Structures are given as structure tokens and as C-alpha cells.
Amino acid sequence: MKIIYGGSFNPPTLAHYKIGEYLLNKYPKANLIFLPTSSLYHKNDLAENKYRLEMLQIMSDKLGPRACVSDFEMKLDGYYGTSYTLSNFPNAHFVMGADNLQNICKWINFPNVVAQNKFIVLPRDNINIDKVIDEDDFLKKYKDNFIILNDFVESSISSTNYRTTRNKECLLPEISNYIIANNLYKKV
Numbered sequence: 249m250k251i252i253y254g255g256s257f258n259p260p261t262l263a264h265y266k267i268g269e270y271l272l273n274k275y276p277k278a279n280l281i282f283l284p285t286s287s288l289y290h291k292n293d294l295a296e297n298k299y300r301l302e303m304l305q306i307m308s309d310k311l312g313p314r315a316c317v318s319d320f321e322m323k324l325d326g327y328y329g330t331s332y333t334l335s336n337f338p339n340a341h342f343v344m345g346a347d348n349l350q351n352i353c354k355w356i357n358f359p360n361v362v363a364q365n366k367f368i369v370l371p372r373d374n375i376n377i378d379k380v381i382d383e384d385d386f387l388k389k390y391k392d393n394f395i396i397l398n399d400f401v402e403s404s405i406s407s408t409n410y411r412t413t414r415n416k417e418c419l420l421p422e423i424s425n426y427i428i429a430n431n432l433y434k435k436v
Contacts, residue, residue, distance in 0.1 A: 249278040250340040251368065254321075254330065256407065257284045257300050258293070259427060260307050261418050263405040267370065268311050270400055271343065280315045281340070282308055283333065286322040293411070295432055297322045306422050329356025334365045341395065345372035349380055349394075352387070359386055368395045371402045 251271055257264060260282075268280055282304045287294045294300070301319055308315040321333055334342055342365060344352075349369050355361050369377050377396045381387045387394075410418040411433050419427070427433055 249275055250337060251275065251278050251280045251343060252283050252334065252337055252340045253280060253343040254283040254285065254333070256289065256294055257282065257304055258295055258407045259300070259410060259419065259423060259433065260303050261405050261407055261410055261423075262420060263403040263418075265307055265310070265420055266403060267343070267400070268307070268315060271368070272311060272314055274397070278314065280311070281337070282315070282317045283320060284317070284322065286324060286327065288324070289321075289327045299426075299430060299432055303423050303426055306426060307420065310420065310422065329361070331355070331357035331361035331364070334361075339366075341366045341368045343368045343370065345370050346375035346377045346380065347372045349377060349387075350375060353384075362387065362390050362393060366393050366395070368397060370397055370400045373402075 253268065253271070255264070268282070271280055272278065284297070284300045284304060287297050297319070301317060301322065304317045308317050320336060321327070330342060334340060344367055346369060349367075352358060352362060371377065377398065381391050381394060405418045409415070414433070416424045
């Protein structure tokens, strides 16, 4: 099984690490691919691609040989959406939080992105994942495309929280040291 864990990872936090660790333990034969979005994605204040890749490599190395980092989206000349990315990773499962599931109808190439792919959905913001799927006729039709992992204990740690507070407890020590060494995420 290939598991694609996409995101901005701006920076990668302890929550990202714990999700990676959880998925590798839950699926002992799986490979986990961290796939950061490029700076061409419409998101404010993204650290340069190079830094986010290097921080993810640190995290990946710590998780072990079944974890790796892909720069696939960073090599593209634009942002084409998760559907395009997953078409280049056949038979992969894409990790998302319940908050993203609520907004999947706004994704590029919806509804095909749901119909043509498999997803692993983790709890987030106390959202009832089953209810989100069951109350949407389209998602309900493709319920078998979603693996819901309600046993994952969600974290309140986020990249935004780190950038706002600069709380080192949000990060692995190695990531914190990297951020300091590279003078990243300074308050403006």
C-alpha cells in the first residue's frame, strides 16, 4: 500500500510526525510518501520549497525506511490539484483530515477526484466523518473509497499555531533546530 500524505508542511509539526508514525504502525506493509505542495499553491507565507523539503526529509528519516518525501508537485509549473497528483501515484491512498473532507466538493476535478481515488480520513475538529459522508449523496455513493480512522487521537498542534506562537513544543527538536539555523518563520 502506498499512502500519500500531502500538505503545505509549513513547517512540518509534531502532529504531522505523529500522523506518519500512526499510519506506519497501522499499516506495517505500507510506504508513506510526504508530498508537500509547491509555493505555486495559493497559500500565504509558505516557506521556500527547499526548506520545507529539507524539513520533511528530517522527519521522514526519523520515521524510518518506509517513509520518504516526494517533490512531485514542486517540479510542476503550476498547481493542478490532488486529482492530477494522484493520477501520477496509481493505487495510492491520500491522507486527509475531516476538515478537508467537508470541503472536497471545492477541489479541482470534483467529483472525479473522489470517484477515481482512495482516501484515508483522520479525525479533525471533532467533525463526525461518517455523518459528512452519509449526508452527501455523492460521497455516500463512493463511501467505499474512504477509510475512516476514528481511532486516531487528533492533536491541536498545527503549522499555523507554530507560526503564530513560535512554540518549540509543536515541533520535533530536529525541525526546531533547522528552523533556527535557517532563520525561518521570523515575526514580521
